[in-house]
Amino acid sequence: MAAITSSVPLADAPQTRRKFPFLLIALLLPMAIINFIAFVLPVVRLGMISFIESRSGGVLTNNYTLENYVSFFTDSFSFELVANSLTLGFGVTLITLCCAYPIALFLHRVSPKWRNMLFVITVSPLLVSSVVRTYGWMVILGDQGVVNGILMSSGIIDSPLRLTNNTLGVFIGMVEVLIPYMALSLIAGFGRLENVYEEAAASLGANRWTRFRRVILPLTAPGIALGCLLCFVLSISSFITPKLLGGGRVFLLATEIYDQAVIQLEWPTAAAISVIVLIIFGLALAVYSRVVKRFD
Amino acid sequence: MKRISTRVLSATLFAATMLSGAYANAADITVMGYRGPFEENYTKAVIQPFMKAHPDIKVTYYGVQNAANSLGNMRAQRDAPQVNAVIYDLSVAKIAKEEGLVADLDTSKLSNYADVSEIGKDLGGAAIPLTYDTLSLIYNAKAFPTAPTSWEALWDKKQDGKVVLPAQGGGDIQAILLTIIANRMAGENDYKKTIDPGVEKLVEVAPRVQTWEPKPDAYTLVANGTATVSIGWNARSQFYFDQTEGRMSSVGPTEGTASQINVISAIEKASEAEATQTFINYAISPEAQAAFAKAMFYAPVNTKAVVDEATAKRIPMMDPVQREKLIPVDWMTIGAMREDILQPWRRKIIPAGR
Numbered sequence: 001m002a003a004i005t006s007s008v009p010l011a012d013a014p015q016t017r018r019k020f021p022f023l024l025i026a027l028l029l030p031m032a033i034i035n036f037i038a039f040v041l042p043v044v045r046l047g048m049i050s051f052i053e054s055r056s057g058g059v060l061t062n063n064y065t066l067e068n069y070v071s072f073f074t075d076s077f078s079f080e081l082v083a084n085s086l087t088l089g090f091g092v093t094l095i096t097l098c099c100a101y102p103i104a105l106f107l108h109r110v111s112p113k114w115r116n117m118l119f120v121i122t123v124s125p126l127l128v129s130s131v132v133r134t135y136g137w138m139v140i141l142g143d144q145g146v147v148n149g150i151l152m153s154s155g156i157i158d159s160p161l162r163l164t165n166n167t168l169g170v171f172i173g174m175v176e177v178l179i180p181y182m183a184l185s186l187i188a189g190f191g192r193l194e195n196v197y198e199e200a201a202a203s204l205g206a207n208r209w210t211r212f213r214r215v216i217l218p219l220t221a222p223g224i225a226l227g228c229l230l231c232f233v234l235s236i237s238s239f240i241t242p243k244l245l246g247g248g249r250v251f252l253l254a255t256e257i258y259d260q261a262v263i264q265l266e267w268p269t270a271a272a273i274s275v276i277v278l279i280i281f282g283l284a285l286a287v288y289s290r291v292v293k294r295f296d
Numbered sequence: 297m298k299r300i301s302t303r304v305l306s307a308t309l310f311a312a313t314m315l316s317g318a319y320a321n322a323a324d325i326t327v328m329g330y331r332g333p334f335e336e337n338y339t340k341a342v343i344q345p346f347m348k349a350h351p352d353i354k355v356t357y358y359g360v361q362n363a364a365n366s367l368g369n370m371r372a373q374r375d376a377p378q379v380n381a382v383i384y385d386l387s388v389a390k391i392a393k394e395e396g397l398v399a400d401l402d403t404s405k406l407s408n409y410a411d412v413s414e415i416g417k418d419l420g421g422a423a424i425p426l427t428y429d430t431l432s433l434i435y436n437a438k439a440f441p442t443a444p445t446s447w448e449a450l451w452d453k454k455q456d457g458k459v460v461l462p463a464q465g466g467g468d469i470q471a472i473l474l475t476i477i478a479n480r481m482a483g484e485n486d487y488k489k490t491i492d493p494g495v496e497k498l499v500e501v502a503p504r505v506q507t508w509e510p511k512p513d514a515y516t517l518v519a520n521g522t523a524t525v526s527i528g529w530n531a532r533s534q535f536y537f538d539q540t541e542g543r544m545s546s547v548g549p550t551e552g553t554a555s556q557i558n559v560i561s562a563i564e565k566a567s568e569a570e571a572t573q574t575f576i577n578y579a580i581s582p583e584a585q586a587a588f589a590k591a592m593f594y595a596p597v598n599t600k601a602v603v604d605e606a607t608a609k610r611i612p613m614m615d616p617v618q619r620e621k622l623i624p625v626d627w628m629t630i631g632a633m634r635e636d637i638l639q640p641w642r643r644k645i646i647p648a649g650r
Contacts, residue, residue: 056634060371143522144522249649259466262362262364262365262368263464265388
């Protein structure tokens with residue numbers, strides 16, 4: 001074996017080896033520099049701030065402490081924040097998946113003549129800022145909004161339903177904002193799905209439900225995993241929609257970071273929560289890579 | 297050819313020397329403060345007249361969303377400040393002073409300082425009082441044919457679902473002041489002793505609250521009828537009263553109200569210290585104070601400022617009766633109590649309205 005290895009043309013091999021890392025480094029260097037400046041350095045700084053001791057009122061000192069993390073993990077309100085964020089993350093992801101999956105499946109199957117146009121329509125909400133869309137939902141769901149207006153004028157209800165300024169409003173807004181992302185991810189992950197497999201299953205006597213459960217779902221699983229990861233990360237870090245549609249009633253990790261930094265002026269607490277959110281993202285990514293490995 | 301070149305060179309050098317001399321005498325300073333109507337009116341009423349009177353000093357206004365943003369910028373620019381002075385809230389100024397972000401000016405060098413009222417002078421030359429404002433009850437004029445006179449309007453059962461209480465992120469200065477006011481309404485005058493009665497009173501109103509985080513703000517929601525009653529700062533309320541042609545009105549309730557103090561500080565390590573000091577002295581002068589009071593309805597801090605009667609009537613701090621009933625708030629200790637006052641908002645008051 002050793003003799004075979006040594007019989008490989010030695011004149012070329014070292015040259016290839018020498019050139020390859022150089023090219024690789026040259027290609028990676030610009031992105032690595034940008035990432036280092038725009039991501040690594042700020043995250044390191046964030047981590048450092050999370051250990052700074054602050055006096056009452058938010059005055060920063062030059063001392064370092066673990067207190068910001070200790071107070072987070074010993075406060076029951078923090079667990080409420082984590083629970084609210086995870087509920088929102090999982091809930092919105094699940095609803096978005098249920099809404100976007102049929103759309104993505106339809107787009108995958110529709111004739112190429114219509115596919116492009118329908119695809120553009122599906123992702124067209126992304127052309128409008130999510131802030132503008134969320135303001136739109138405030139108008140639609142408000143006490144004097146379109147929905148309540150129709151329900152009240154038709155005599156179905158006497159007083160307006162509270163559709164916004166609460167968790168329900170945040171869910172509605174978030175699902176609408178995330179549907180295009182989920183649909184895009186699903187379509188991207190539907191590469192392995194082909195009609196012939198369904199036809200084969202049907203020819204073997206599988207009914208519609210069995211075909212969906214045993215053929216379509218497993219083949220589209222990579223797309224589902226990708227879409228779920230993207231929506232979960234986006235919803236758990238979402239800030240604008242909960243701020244605008246939550247009415248100050250929905251306390252989440254992302255809104256807490258803003259409030260601690262900008263309202264309460266407690267930068268170290270805000271930094272500590274940010275680090276914790278980063279860890280949650282890391283865990284989500286780890287789960288995703290394990291799930292994807294299972295389907296490969 | 298050689299002679300011409302020498303002449304051209306001499307002339308260029310002369311011009312450059314003259315220009316650099318003129319440039320050295322001019323100062324360019326930046327003042328950071330609240331954006332929106334405050335920026336617009338402050339530029340017109342104070343900065344432009346100042347630049348007219350001091351042609352050698354150019355002042356640029358840099359608008360930020362709130363005092364916390366100002367503090368953030370000051371922290372970020374600690375070693376190389378890009379602004380020379382900052383207009384912000386007294387409670388935030390205390391943090392800035394303790395972190396060494398602002399210069400402690402020698403007030404004896406500010407000729408107008410002696411005429412400044414004693415309210416808000418707690419931080420000396422590090423934060424000089426600039427404007428006084430008060431918390432007001434704001435209401436939709438259509439929803440209240442008879443103008444409310446008491447804070448109790450917030451607890452009015454008829455306003456169910458139409459009450460807006462701004463408590464962004466679990467509350468800021470307005471929430472702190474409302475807690476103190478509710479505490480007094482519930483019979484406890486000393487908020488330093490306990491705020492429990494005030495918290496209980498606010499828990500009662502929670503189910504009737506439409507939103508704790510009005511967007512774009514409480515004034516707009518009350519003006520367009522989405523809400524009927526809320527709280528807000530008097531200066532902005534008066535501004536919106538004019539803007540909405542009276543659809544949104546405000547009142548200084550009979551139980552009394554509490555004040556908010558804006559201060560101006562020179563930034564530590566910033567350049568143009570002398571020009572900055574000249575501007576700050578002008579900002580607290582009777583003419584600048586009167587002009588800004590007329591433009592934006594902030595009570596002047598300079599006791600010699602002359603404000604016309606029509607404007608004074610719309611500023612509760614200038615009404616002797618209201619000033620007498622002013623609820624004392626020690627902004628120097630509020631920082632330490634902030635967490636204790638605001639924690640019940642997130643854990644008790646706001647959840648009671650879910």
